[in-house]
Amino acid sequence: MIILKIFLSLIVTVAFLILAFSSKYVYFKKLALFFFYLLAIFFVISPESADILSTFLGIKSSGSILILYISVGMLFLFFANLYMHGKKMERKFTLLIRELAIREAYKTEDNKNKKDDKANS
DSSP, rough: HHHHHHHHHHHHHHHHHHSSOGGGGGHHHHHHHHHHHHHHHHHHHHHHHHHHHHHHHHSSHHHHHHHHHHHHHHHHHHHHHHHHHHHHHHHHHHHHHHHHHHHHHHHHHHHHHHHHHHHOO
């Protein structure tokens, strides 16, 4: 039974990492967040169902621990998504600054050429 739990944990971890570190799966990220909200609302309305689900999944304590586990998983997904968004913005800023530096270099070169043309005339 422990091997099955470890295997399922690895599958969920890999799925979260794929969702968090890939920009291709934006739809699935939104779907996971929507599913989490629906699950949270369902557990607030019917807390006994969280107990039943936690017993089914093999969690020995109450359903509140299951909700805590799900919340921690969603936090990991959120922080990984936030990290990747920051990395994407960093790349965009780097490209923008590089483009501006190249344009400024061309402007400086053009001004220098114009001054040389005036001096030669």
